Amino acid sequence: MNTHGSEVKVFGRTRPTANFAQDLIEYVPDGQTVNVHLRKDSKKGIVNNQLNSWSFRLDRVLHDVSQEEVYNGVAQSVVLGALDGYNGTVMCFGQTGAGKTYTMTGATESYKERGIIPRALQEVFREVEQRSDHNITVHLSFLEIYNETLLDLLSSVKEIPAGAPRAVAIVDEGGGSVTVKGLSIHLVHNEEEALNLLFEGEMNRIIGAHTLNRNSSRSHCIFTVHIESHSRTLSDAKYVTSKLNLVDLAGSERLGKTGSEGQILKETMYINKSLSFLEQAILALADRRRDHVPFRQSKLTHALKDSLGGNCNTVLVANIYGEAAQIEETLSTLRFASRMKCVRTEPAVNEHVDPVLQIKKLQKEIQLLKQELSVQDTLANRTVMSYNGFTENQVAEIQSQVRRYLDGTVDDINIVSIRQVKEVFVQFKLALQQQEQKTRAEMIQGCTQEEKAQSTQSAAHAKGTNGMVGDVDGPSFGAGMASTLEKNNRLQSPHRSKIKKGKDINRKEGAASPAQVREAEALSTSRMNPLLVSQKDMEGQETELQNQDSQGPQAGDREHFRTDSPPPKAAAFEDFKAERGSEINRILKENKSVLAERRRRLRELTDGVNGAKQEIDRTGVQLQLQRDQSNRHGRFVSAGGEPVLEEAELALLLRLQDLKGQYRHQYKELRSTKAEVNYCEHLVDQCRTRLFSEFESWYNESFLIPEETQAILRAGGPTIQPGLIPMAKALALEEDDQEHFEHLRSQLLTSPGAISYFNAHDRTLQRRNYSRTITHKLQQKRITGDNGRTKLPAILSVS
Numbered sequence: 129m130n131t132h133g134s135e136v137k138v139f140g141r142t143r144p145t146a147n148f149a150q151d152l153i154e155y156v157p158d159g160q161t162v163n164v165h166l167r168k169d170s171k172k173g174i175v176n177n178q179l180n181s182w183s184f185r186l187d188r189v190l191h192d193v194s195q196e197e198v199y200n201g202v203a204q205s206v207v208l209g210a211l212d213g214y215n216g217t218v219m220c221f222g223q224t225g226a227g228k229t230y231t232m233t234g235a236t237e238s239y240k241e242r243g244i245i246p247r248a249l250q251e252v253f254r255e256v257e258q259r260s261d262h263n264i265t266v267h268l269s270f271l272e273i274y275n276e277t278l279l280d281l282l283s284s285v286k287e288i289p290a291g292a293p294r295a296v297a298i299v300d301e302g303g304g305s306v307t308v309k310g311l312s313i314h315l316v317h318n319e320e321e322a323l324n325l326l327f328e329g330e331m332n333r334i335i336g337a338h339t340l341n342r343n344s345s346r347s348h349c350i351f352t353v354h355i356e357s358h359s360r361t362l363s364d365a366k367y368v369t370s371k372l373n374l375v376d377l378a379g380s381e382r383l384g385k386t387g388s389e390g391q392i393l394k395e396t397m398y399i400n401k402s403l404s405f406l407e408q409a410i411l412a413l414a415d416r417r418r419d420h421v422p423f424r425q426s427k428l429t430h431a432l433k434d435s436l437g438g439n440c441n442t443v444l445v446a447n448i449y450g451e452a453a454q455i456e457e458t459l460s461t462l463r464f465a466s467r468m469k470c471v472r473t474e475p476a477v478n479e480h481v482d483p484v485l486q487i488k489k490l491q492k493e494i495q496l497l498k499q500e501l502s503v504q505d506t507l508a509n510r511t512v513m514s515y516n517g518f519t520e521n522q523v524a525e526i527q528s529q530v531r532r533y534l535d536g537t538v539d540d541i542n543i544v545s546i547r548q549v550k551e552v553f554v555q556f557k558l559a560l561q562q563q564e565q566k567t568r569a570e571m572i573q574g575c576t577q578e579e580k581a582q583s584t585q586s587a588a589h590a591k592g593t594n595g596m597v598g599d600v601d602g603p604s605f606g607a608g609m610a611s612t613l614e615k616n617n618r619l620q621s622p623h624r625s626k627i628k629k630g631k632d633i634n635r636k637e638g639a640a641s642p643a644q645v646r647e648a649e650a651l652s653t654s655r656m657n658p659l660l661v662s663q664k665d666m667e668g669q670e671t672e673l674q675n676q677d678s679q680g681p682q683a684g685d686r687e688h689f690r691t692d693s694p695p696p697k698a699a700a701f702e703d704f705k706a707e708r709g710s711e712i713n714r715i716l717k718e719n720k721s722v723l724a725e726r727r728r729r730l731r732e733l734t735d736g737v738n739g740a741k742q743e744i745d746r747t748g749v750q751l752q753l754q755r756d757q758s759n760r761h762g763r764f765v766s767a768g769g770e771p772v773l774e775e776a777e778l779a780l781l782l783r784l785q786d787l788k789g790q791y792r793h794q795y796k797e798l799r800s801t802k803a804e805v806n807y808c809e810h811l812v813d814q815c816r817t818r819l820f821s822e823f824e825s826w827y828n829e830s831f832l833i834p835e836e837t838q839a840i841l842r843a844g845g846p847t848i849q850p851g852l853i854p855m856a857k858a859l860a861l862e863e864d865d866q867e868h869f870e871h872l873r874s875q876l877l878t879s880p881g882a883i884s885y886f887n888a889h890d891r892t893l894q895r896r897n898y899s900r901t902i903t904h905k906l907q908q909k910r911i912t913g914d915n916g917r918t919k920l921p922a923i924l925s926v927s
């Protein structure tokens with residue numbers, strides 16, 4: 129059987145008869161084609177266009193052939209495929225009495241004339257014996273569909289176990305397959321057991337009396353062989369399963385022809401209906417554009433859902449009763465056969481994995497790999513490594529290593545295995561989480577203390593500082609150190625700041641040409657980038673902008689002040705802070721004042737801690753002196769022989785204890801205040817970054833980006849908004865259009881003089897537009913008396 133994508137195999141088989149309609153049915157010698165010729169209907173007149181010749185091409189025409197030949201040609205490959213794990217279906221279709229049951233089951237009284245099912249069972253068990261390297265189990269089930277009712281033809285064979293569903297129903301499984309719940313499945317060990325079940329089922333089959341054929345079966349029957357094959361030799365967890373469906377369909381017939389009535393009429397109607405649904409399903413399967421196949425319209429199509437096409441090897445035998453009286457049924461059967469031939473199949477092995485075996489296999493493989501690693505370690509002279517999970521002690525050791533690494537006691541952590549690296553990362557993460565929790569708790573505690581201190585107006589708070597600026601560095605007593613920020617502030621000399629300021633003014637205020645504007649933009653963007661600009665830089669920049677404004681334009685800068693030039697950035701910055709940026713500026717100021725207050729408190733606490741330390745040192749010296757003196761004079765001894773403390777020594781000891789307690793308390797508060805200072809510095813930084821970035825956007829859009837470009841940006845909808853795209857990009861946008869136009873024109877005008885002329889003309893127009901925009905803005909300002917330059921288009925979000 130072809131296991132690659134192909135069509136359903138279709139065979140035609142004729143029932144032998146002495147009255148074979150030779151003039152109507154023609155078997156072409158190629159063995160594949162059947163031609164049917166009908167006589168013109170004389171009732172429709174001498175001249176009519178009624179079609180009266182058809183040609184059907186099948187896979188093979190089985191005319192006058194033995195049962196053995198039929199089995200070998202039709203079913204053998206499907207049966208062998210099923211043993212290899214492919215689902216298979218052999219189905220007989222045709223009118224009543226055409227030989228479907230004869231083909232499928234055969235004549236029970238003659239061994240020679242046995243049909244496909246007994247031969248298939250024989251083949252299966254022959255193969256089971258031959259394939260001794262496989263453990264193959266075979267189960268059988270026999271389903272009958274009679275008048276749209278599902279019946280288990282083998283239910284009489286053994287008692288149905290308690291709890292098992294009695295009603296038979298078709299259930300859709302995942303992956304498009306179906307199972308028949310409630311249908312008994314019987315394990316068979318040999319051919320004889322299997323045949324017994326087949327005959328038992330046949331006996332149970334409902335036989336209806338019929339005028340055309342007294343033994344005609346009036347139901348569809350599906351005999352299924354379930355095969356499961358495990359390899360005996362390989363310890364492979366994979367195994368295959370398959371379903372071999374051998375289907376004997378009820379005969380199609382015309383109601384009027386059989387003269388059926390009563391029960392037979394009802395049966396015939398059911399049969400015809402289900403066969404018509406089968407035909408519809410086949411049509412849908414054959415049409416590759418259709419993604420829905422109406423399988424659920426009848427019990428027959430539903431039960432055969434995974435047996436028609438799909439991943440199944442499907443074969444159809446079209447049984448023909450070749451007499452002249454049956455010619456219309458023959459035609460109808462051949463039409464069905466040719467439609468079935470268009471259905472594509474893609475057979476695939478039903479492979480499964482035995483979970484228990486798979487686990488065993490993987491465990492074995494892990495063991496092997498561990499052994500391999502041990503060998504490699506020995507060869508590489510590595511110390512004996514363990515590849516099992518870490519014990520609690522080993523985890524604790526790694527944790528301690530990480531701690532020592534973090535506090536600087538060790539410089540390296542030796543990497544010995546991937547597992548160890550993973551554990552090291554876990555410990556790093558844990559350490560980070562703990563630190564975060566600690567900091568958060570300290571901050572919360574600090575805030576509470578601060579609130580308390582403010583409400584009680586404590587004396588310590590009101591006490592002035594002695595001017596000693598210092599910060600305790602680490603837990604050792606009194607080792608004071610100026611903070612990085614303070615140092616930076618002190619180091620930043622006025623001279624240095626002035627030089628920088630001068631440079632910045634020249635750079636920014638001279639921004640008249642687009643190229644210069646872009647350069648300034650690039651420079652200022654890099655300066656304003658919150659990721660690149662340090663707090664020191666930002667503070668310096670803020671001061672610079674303020675200073676520029678307070679000093680006014682320098683003599684050298686004044687020459688840049690033309691009506692078409694943007695205003696100095698410093699002045700614009702002040703305007704911006706007063707209006708558009710007033711809210712963020714207010715928040716910045718508030719944050720700065722909180723920061724200043726916290727820094728002051730930090731200084732107070734540092735003084736306090738230093739003072740306490742000095743007092744502890746002094747008291748310690750006094751205590752030592754007192755002890756020396758007491759030792760010199762000789763100590764009093766108690767009744768128990770213990771030396772007794774003198775009153776002065778005891779007083780000093782108590783004071784020392786008191787001072788240490790005080791020191792610890794103050795030091796704790798100092799640490800939490802330090803954390804608060806850091807946090808406030810971060811807030812101030814964020815506000816400052818936002819103030820600058822909003823100012824930059826506003827300044828660019830108000831004074832640098834030409835009106836036309838802004839219009840283009842506004843027209844760009846919500847995705848392109850002024851204020852949300854960088855200056856350089858905005859100018860590039862304008863330039864792209866311009867370049868495009870220039871390019872176009874240079875193609876049109878061949879004279880170089882004319883191109884230069886237009887270029888110069890355009891530059892003049894550009895300049896005029898630019899100065900007109902600025903003049904317009906200045907006029908607006910004068911009319912409204914408004915200090916604001918223009919509206920900020922969009923607020924930049926601070927990340």
Ligand SMILES: Nc1ncnc2c1ncn2[C@@H]1O[C@H](COP(=O)(O)OP(=O)(O)OP(=O)(O)O)[C@@H](O)[C@H]1O
Pocket residue numbers: 142143144222223224225226227228229230231235341343344345346377378379380447
């Ligand atoms: N190829 C054949 N060789 C010899 N006898 C045949 C052949 N085909 C059919 N017959 C005989 O024709 C009769 C009717 O055949 P059969 O019962 O198989 O038809 P059927 O299509 O199954 O009918 P129904 O649809 O009513 O079940 C039987 O007696 C059978 O032995």
